[in-house]
Amino acid sequence: MGASLTEVGSRLAGLMFIWGTIQQLFPYTIRKRFESLWHRVENYFYPYVQITIDEFTNGKSNEIYSQVNTYLGTKSVNKYAKFLKVEKSKNSKSFAVSLDEGEEITDEFQGAKLCWRSHKETMPDDSTGHRSRRSNSVPMEKKSYTITFNQRHREIVTGKYLKHVMEEGKSIQFQNRKQKIYSNNCSEDWYWYGKGMWRDINFEHPATFDTLAMDPKKKEEIINDLVAFSKGKDYYSKVGKAWKRGYLLYGPPGTGKSTMIAAIANFLNYDIYDLELTSVKDNSGLKKLLMETTSKSIIVIEDIDCSIDLTGKRKKKKKKETTSEDQEEDSDSSAEKESSTENKESGKLTLSGLLNFIDGIWSACGQERVIIFTTNHKDKLDPALIRRGRMDMHIEMSYCKYEAFKVLAKNYLDIETHTLFPQIQGLLEEVNMSPCDVAENLMLKNTSGGPQICLDKLIQALKEAKEKANKDSKEAKEKAKQNSKKIKLFSTKLVRSFGSLQKLFK
Numbered sequence: 411m412g413a414s415l416t417e418v419g420s421r422l423a424g425l426m427f428i429w430g431t432i433q434q435l436f437p438y439t440i441r442k443r444f445e446s447l448w449h450r451v452e453n454y455f456y457p458y459v460q461i462t463i464d465e466f467t468n469g470k471s472n473e474i475y476s477q478v479n480t481y482l483g484t485k486s487v488n489k490y491a492k493f494l495k496v497e498k499s500k501n502s503k504s505f506a507v508s509l510d511e512g513e514e515i516t517d518e519f520q521g522a523k524l525c526w527r528s529h530k531e532t533m534p535d536d537s538t539g540h541r542s543r544r545s546n547s548v549p550m551e552k553k554s555y556t557i558t559f560n561q562r563h564r565e566i567v568t569g570k571y572l573k574h575v576m577e578e579g580k581s582i583q584f585q586n587r588k589q590k591i592y593s594n595n596c597s598e599d600w601y602w603y604g605k606g607m608w609r610d611i612n613f614e615h616p617a618t619f620d621t622l623a624m625d626p627k628k629k630e631e632i633i634n635d636l637v638a639f640s641k642g643k644d645y646y647s648k649v650g651k652a653w654k655r656g657y658l659l660y661g662p663p664g665t666g667k668s669t670m671i672a673a674i675a676n677f678l679n680y681d682i683y684d685l686e687l688t689s690v691k692d693n694s695g696l697k698k699l700l701m702e703t704t705s706k707s708i709i710v711i712e713d714i715d716c717s718i719d720l721t722g723k724r725k726k727k728k729k730k731e732t733t734s735e736d737q738e739e740d741s742d743s744s745a746e747k748e749s750s751t752e753n754k755e756s757g758k759l760t761l762s763g764l765l766n767f768i769d770g771i772w773s774a775c776g777q778e779r780v781i782i783f784t785t786n787h788k789d790k791l792d793p794a795l796i797r798r799g800r801m802d803m804h805i806e807m808s809y810c811k812y813e814a815f816k817v818l819a820k821n822y823l824d825i826e827t828h829t830l831f832p833q834i835q836g837l838l839e840e841v842n843m844s845p846c847d848v849a850e851n852l853m854l855k856n857t858s859g860g861p862q863i864c865l866d867k868l869i870q871a872l873k874e875a876k877e878k879a880n881k882d883s884k885e886a887k888e889k890a891k892q893n894s895k896k897i898k899l900f901s902t903k904l905v906r907s908f909g910s911l912q913k914l915f916k
């Protein structure tokens with residue numbers, strides 16, 4: 411296509427000269443006829459349309475250019491283009507390939523053949539106002555891509571193909587970017603790259619669903635739910651729901667709630683916003699934080715029962731400092747009753763503010779978002795906070811059972827079976843031990859020892875835990891017995907004194 415263009419150009423110049431003469435010599439109606447004839451002749455000799463995509467438009471970087479650049483980079487690898495460039499930016503996981511200047515590549519879409527060409531012009535010194543601000547050794551460059559195609563494919567290209575290129579480019583860029591974890595709770599001297607209310611750092615947690623120890627059926631259910639969610643754009647818009655999903659992870663400490671969040675983030679390739687509610691001043695602060703989050707992200711509130719007082723008052727920062735008073739208040743609270751009074755309270759973070767954050771009208775300001783709460787005490791949470799629709803899936807992270815142990819044994823010791831497994835299975839049915847504690851025993855600290863040493867260590871720990879549990883339950887029974895004796899003694903004394911009182915008054 412490229413070689414014939416010069417030849418066609420000289421023919422066109424001749425025809426333009428003829429057209430100029432016609433315009434001067436003939437009246438309007440005749441000129442109109444010539445005009446339509448001219449277009450036919452033009453289309454006969456050169457039936458192509460060309461679109462230019464500049465790197466910058468009106469001084470601002472052109473988003474389409476970068477998406478086209480990424481799209482063509484992946485195409486060029488398959489299409490055997492000869493002159494390529496490789497770049498790696500700070501925020502991407504791997505390098506990106508792109509076409510070198512002057513290189514051409516062809517593409518096909520729904521029967522249309524398209525020719526892409528990369529261009530670079532070095533701008534003269536006085537051509538731009540920005541020139542003076544730049545170092546003299548770095549000349550200003552104008553980069554662009556052109557796409558040339560037969561005009562009969564104009565509709566396909568402008569209507570569908572360019573959209574396809576942009577979406578593909580965007581998706582490749584998204585997959586290739588480094589995941590981030592954002593926090594709203596950082597000291598002033600914390601090292602950070604971002605601006606605004608969130609501070610970010612690269613997220614590089616190795617947890618995946620393969621390394622997560624839990625019941626395989628439950629795991630599969632969660633994975634299926636996540637897949638359905640991530641592919642659910644059309645479904646959510648069809649049913650008129652904001653494209654978001656809430657997960658409540660609950661269970662004792664060390665059962666893998668935080669690990670599950672990391673596994674979900676890695677599975678979906680989403681960024682994480684770790685929201686520390688104790689650092690949020692009031693409801694409007696919460697709204698501002700929400701507005702600064704991006705789509706395709708997970709908003710996490712860990713230990714939700716310790717973060718905000720359900721009566722609307724703020725709790726103390728340290729999570730373990732819940733007093734008995736707090737607990738009483740919690741159990742009495744009801745979100746529906748509160749919301750009316752809380753809304754009147756200004757300058758505070760309230761439960762109704764949090765409910766609005768999750769599924770109020772503002773929560774739809776970004777798409778494809780997952781919200782995750784974690785708690786050790788599901789029963790302490792207000793039902794309004796975790797009702798379906800807000801927290802769509804309630805996932806219990808439980809003590810380590812045999813199936814979960816097998817995952818840990820494979821991850822930590824690289825074994826799928828062992829003669830000690832049946833004994834461990836029996837013990838795990840009797841003893842409550844968190845995956846965290848099981849994993850600690852499986853750590854190969856002395857590599858020469860092999861799996862046997864770790865499994866023996868685990869059996870020993872399980873036996874000790876069993877003994878302790880038996881002892882504790884015996885002590886508890888003994889205490890209960892003594893208490894009931896005391897109560898009996900007290901009640902007989904009470905009956906006796908009541909009897910003697912009755913006699914006295916007779």
Ligand SMILES: Nc1ncnc2c1ncn2[C@@H]1O[C@H](COP(=O)(O)OP(=O)(O)OP(=O)(O)O)[C@@H](O)[C@H]1O
Pocket residue numbers: 621622623624661662663664665666667668669670786807844845846847849
């Ligand atoms: N289900 C699990 N699968 C794999 N590893 C686990 C699992 N549960 C715990 N672990 C291991 O134990 C460590 C602690 O787990 P994690 O922080 O996820 O527990 P948690 O439930 O969030 O605890 P807490 O309630 O105290 O926040 C993790 O670093 C991980 O290595």
Ligand SMILES: [Mg+2]
Pocket residue numbers: 667668669712784
């Ligand atoms: Mg945790």
